Amino acid sequence: MAPPESDGTVETRYMTAGNATDESQLVHGYYREHLFMSAREKADIRARFSTYTEQKGYQLGKIFEEKVESVPAAFGQLVDAVVSDRAAAVVVPNLAHFAVLGNPIRVRHELRSVLQLAVLVTDQHP
Numbered sequence: 001m002a003p004p005e006s007d008g009t010v011e012t013r014y015m016t017a018g019n020a021t022d023e024s025q026l027v028h029g030y031y032r033e034h035l036f037m038s039a040r041e042k043a044d045i046r047a048r049f050s051t052y053t054e055q056k057g058y059q060l061g062k063i064f065e066e067k068v069e070s071v072p073a074a075f076g077q078l079v080d081a082v083v084s085d086r087a088a089a090v091v092v093p094n095l096a097h098f099a100v101l102g103n104p105i106r107v108r109h110e111l112r113s114v115l116q117l118a119v120l121v122t123d124q125h126p
Helices: 039-056 073-085 095-101 104-115
Strands: 011-014 026-032 059-066 089-092 118-121
Touching: 026 039, 026 073, 026 095, 039 059, 039 089, 039 118, 059 073, 073 104, 089 095, 095 104, 104 118
Parallel strands: 026 059, 026 089, 089 118
Antiparallel strands: 011 059
């Protein structure tokens, strides 16, 4: 399957990990770019997502990168994707990546309660 095209404001990566094929095991990733984030940092985050989800038995789907200049475009696309793809969870490096949207604990709570999504955190420190 070919990767979806980006609209220029949000970089979306299409990846898979593990061998889970059940839609209930699909996980999409989300992280926010910071002003001086290098390509290496972005690659490291994507690699951690892949490794973490594979170890937990999930299939990694799309990864949404929140661009500094277009907040909250990627988050909106993430929500659309988890609903349309019936994803089971969202993976983030840490909850601080939700801070551009408001209180990160509240954002996690809304994802859990409104969308019934698990929120997976790859790093246990901010």
